[in-house]
Amino acid sequence: MxxxxxxxxxxxxxxxxxxxxxxxxxxxxxxxxxxxxxxxxxxxxxxxxxxxxxxxxxxxxxxxxSARSLAEFEDALQARLLVETEALRLSIAKGDDAWEAKVVATLYALRQQTKREGGDVDELKTRHHAFHRSLLAACGSDWLLDFFERLYAATERYRIPALTAAGPQKRDIDAEHGAIAEAVLARDTTAAEALLREHYLRTAVTIRHGMSAT
Amino acid sequence: MxxxxxxxxxxxxxxxxxxxxxxxxxxxxxxxxxxxxxxxxxxxxxxxxxxxxxxxxxxxxxxxxSARSLAEFEDALQARLLVETEALRLSIAKGDDAWEAKVVATLYALRQQTKREGGDVDELKTRHHAFHRSLLAACGSDWLLDFFERLYAATERYRIPALTAAGPQKRDIDAEHGAIAEAVLARDTTAAEALLREHYLRTAVTIRHGMSAT
DNA sequence: ACAATAACGATTTTCGAAAATTATGAATTT
DNA sequence: AAATTCATAATTTTCGAAAATCGTTATTGT
Structure with missing residues (x-):
């Protein structure tokens, strides 16, 4: 390198x-x-x-x-919903066994790290990223995956400061991820899209809360 | 600079x-x-x-x-349809008078250049780009506009070699642009999206024709 | 005192050369 | 003849210094 x-x-x-x-x-x-x-x-x-x-x-x-602002976050969020719901739809339509296995594997790895109490936050973020990427991995579109990576990085910049400030709502994020994975593996496009959407919108609530606190 | x-x-x-x-x-x-x-x-x-x-x-x-391939073109085309239809929808919903004026102006400028017989091809391309950008300009999303620019450049690489090879179908591109602009100015989202879609799909046919000839 | 200007320091930008690596081809060995 | 090794050339990558520019402070003139 x-x-x-x-x-x-x-x-x-x-x-x-x-x-x-x-x-x-x-x-x-x-x-x-x-x-x-x-x-x-x-x-x-x-x-x-x-x-x-x-x-x-x-x-x-x-x-x-580059600057951070609520407006830019909302923009990135909307773009993300557009890109990821489409990529998810394609991934569910095209994904094969190996893809399913990867989704299961990354979800498992993510949960393992969540469980670990004094776990490395860096590793948790890596696995979270890996799980979300795995969901879209079979979409077959380099462009959509590229946009996903860009938007993930852009929104991650907002997610991290928001982690310290306690959100206004209780969340079981493992359960949310599990539900998404379940719908994906059942090839239930409608449910999977809706769950992914809700997942991001819930995160957005936390982030808005964190932003306004600043 | x-x-x-x-x-x-x-x-x-x-x-x-x-x-x-x-x-x-x-x-x-x-x-x-x-x-x-x-x-x-x-x-x-x-x-x-x-x-x-x-x-x-x-x-x-x-x-x-970077390499060119039919697969990559199809990918870029699909991504473009996703991004541009969404941006167009938003633009129609949010655009004000100044935006409408800009659409009219860029369409006019484009047509003027099309008319000119021995006109500068460079200038024509610039104006074509400007027209398509103006359609989306009011969408209010920096990310979507950024993706538009990327995808425009990516597909332009395919459009240019295809220009030499005569397409399989007769097209009145000025009329297509005019119809899109008309629907946009009438704030007819459904029609505008459909017309933009068709416009790109027609171009895609020409490009596929040009690619297979090579 | 205040505006304009000049000089300085800090910083970015660019160049040219050195260092590191890969590609090429000849010489050697099997 | 084919494969291997070694030397050479071509190319990329990196550094350090020079050039250019910007911002700030000191200076001058009114």
């Missing part, structure tokens, strides 16, 4: 996880020290992230972490 | 227009001579284009123009 790729992965993770505050400038000198590399690989990573809308660039004024 | 931005614009244009054959390697030395700049701005541009899926990169083996 080249330095530029490492820089891309590290920076992306740190931005999504909120290590850098939104709109804070990403100075090359700082990044160079933080990640232990020269300017070139950092600039390449920043350019890629710019194309993904995680950072913004202004000519001769460098890069910033 | 910085050199990196110029490199991005130029490279993007040249890739979309097919100046570089799909899968052909984009060697830095060649690009450096072609665009008259050093490696740094070129690499930055290539990284942005990689995030947009117009070029692919392999570690330590540089960049290539």
């Amino acid at each position: 080249t330095l530029a790729e490492k820089a891309y992965v590290s920076l992306r993770k740190d931005i999504v996880e909120g290590c850098f505050a939104p709109e804070s400038p990403l100075r090359l000198a700082d990044l160079s020290e933080r990640y232990g590399m020269g300017f070139s690989p950092l600039r390449e990573a920043l350019n890629r992230l710019q194309a993904e809308r995680l950072v913004t660039a202004e000519s001769l004024r460098g890069f910033r972490v | 910085t050199l990196a931005e110029k490199a991005y614009v130029s490279l993007r244009k040249d890739i979309v227009e097919g100046c570089f054959a799909p899968e052909s390697p984009l060697r830095l030395a060649d690009l450096s001579e072609r665009y008259g700049m050093g490696f740094s701005p070129l690499r930055e541009a290539l990284n942005r284009l990689q995030a947009e899926r117009l070029v692919t990169a392999e570690s330590l083996r540089g960049f290539r123009v």
Whole structure:
């Protein structure tokens, strides 16, 4: 793996996880020290992230972490519902046995990590991502999967600060995931879409709550 | 405008227009001579284009123009229908007078250029793009507009070689655009969506014809 | 005192060369 | 002849410095 790729992965993770505050400038000198590399690989990573809308660039004024706002979150949420319901529909229609097995496996892995009390939060997020991706994995559309990844990262930036602030409603997220998986494996498109929708809308409520608290 | 931005614009244009054959390697030395700049701005541009899926990169083996295939075109087409019908629906619901005026203006400009016999093909493409963008411009979703731009560029790569090969059907494209605009301005969502869909599906027929001929 | 301007420092952007890696081809061995 | 090894060339990747630009502070003039 080249330095530029490492820089891309590290920076992306740190931005999504909120290590850098939104709109804070990403100075090359700082990044160079933080990640232990020269300017070139950092600039390449920043350019890629710019194309993904995680950072913004202004000519001769460098890069910033892109802003967060309620409006942008709502936009990303709606786009996500559009993309993911379609991808889910296709996935259910086209998925084979191997796909089903993957859904079961990722759900199981996710639940295992949820159960673990002092578990690694990083690992939990990875498995959560993996589960949601597995649901759509058989859709057969590179574009939809690409959009899914983009929107997942974009909304993850909102989900993480909201995790600390306790939501207004009690949720059994494992049960929600289980219900989605069940409907998916039963090839019940209508139910699966509705459950996925509700799942995201519930998360959205928590996030709105967290945003307004800030 | 910085050199990196110029490199991005130029490279993007040249890739979309097919100046570089799909899968052909984009060697830095060649690009450096072609665009008259050093490696740094070129690499930055290539990284942005990689995030947009117009070029692919392999570690330590540089960049290539991304491949074209019928499957990828069909995928992009379907994604486009999903994204654009939704964006059009929203645009019709939210658009104001200024938006309507813009639709009328871009349609007029497009028709003027179509009429001109020895007209600049570049200008025609710009205006075609502007018209289609104006239809969705009022949708209020940055994400959908972003996806539109991506998919437009991706499918444009297929549309251009197909222009030379005569299609299997006679089309009055001006009339198609006019009908879409009319439905949009009448705020007839159902009709507008159907007409846009047909418009793209007709174009797809031409492109499939052009692809199989190759 | 205040506006305009100049000088400085900080920062981004770009270049050219060095380092690292892959591809190519010749020489050697089996 | 085929495969292997080694040397060479081509290419990508990275660094460090130079150039360009921006923002701030000091200076000058009114």
